[in-house]
Amino acid sequence: MWYWLFKFIFMGPLLTLLGRPKVEGLEHIPADGPAILASNHLAVADSFYLPLVVHRRITFLAKQEYFTGTGLKGRAIAWFYTVAGQVPIDRSDADAAQAALDTAERILGAGKLLGMYPEGTRSPDGRLYKGKTGLARLALESGVPVIPVAMIGTDTVNPPGSKMWKFGRVTVRFGKPMDFSRFDGLAGNRFIERAVIDEVMYELMELSGQEYVDIYAASLKEGATPLPQSQNPSSSRLPDSAAG
Structure with missing residues (x-):
């Protein structure tokens, strides 16, 4: 109940006023049944505008830290993320990553x-970064379609690092469902998983118009030097951990 109250009454009207969301390709969202919505990630607002424009409820995997805060503020944040349909996951090690994938499979199931x-x-910095292969393994193990989603303009409405929200124009663009059934039985093969996630990232690059950078965004945040120029994700077939 709280999910729909936030969507239609408490937050939805304000988000609509701020971002004037434009939706393209909504017909690609199935009326029922499981699917993975694979989105680029520009701002916290992505997790608000995507559910706002989709008629069905969306469940996100959220980092555990959102649910473990202390005091009144911490409990309020944990409550909000819970009623907003987000599920906590621990990303600290490989075992935790597998547990997150198991949780995702239950949601899709x-x-x-x-x-x-x-x-x-x-x-x-607004560019599109290398995808982690956890999503690929999940798609291969579950057999559900992957729907690429380009969020555009959310970083204008909700500038990263700022607590202030601004008026802008948000576009949510859905691509055609991606079917990876040709790789049935190959979940766990890191080269196949890398090929799958690179295909997803290529679609996101095409939908969003973002420049692609062939390193992980987390590595850049930790101080790694980015590549001197962008690279088409479909040309990268490097080994990678199965944990996204």
Whole structure:
């Protein structure tokens, strides 16, 4: 109940006023049944505008820290993320990553829409970064379609690092569902998983118009030097951990 109250009464009208969201390709969202919504990630607002424009409820995997705060503020944040349809996951090690994938499989097994950010974190500079293969493994193991989603303009309405929200124009662009059934039985093969996630990132690059950078966004945030120029994700087939 709280999910729909926030969407239609408490937050939805204000988000609509601020971002004047434009939606393209909404017909690609199935009326029922499971699917993975794979989105680029520009701002916290992505997790608000994507559910705002989709008629069905979306469940996101959220980092555990959102649910473990102390004091009145921490409890309020945990409550909000819970009623907003987000599920806590621990990303601290490989065992935790597998547990997160198991949780995601249960959500899809219940016929729900699952929202995921294959970059693993928000873009530090508006460019599109290398995707982590956890989403690929989940798609291969579950057999559900992957629907690429380009969020455009959310970083204008909700500038990263700022607590202030501004007026702008948000576009949410859905691509055609991606079917990876040709790789049935190959989940766990890191080269196949890298090929799958690179294909997803290529679609996101095409939909969003972002420049692609072939390193992980988290590595850049930790001080790694970015590549001197962008690279088409379909040309990268490097080994990668299965944990996204």
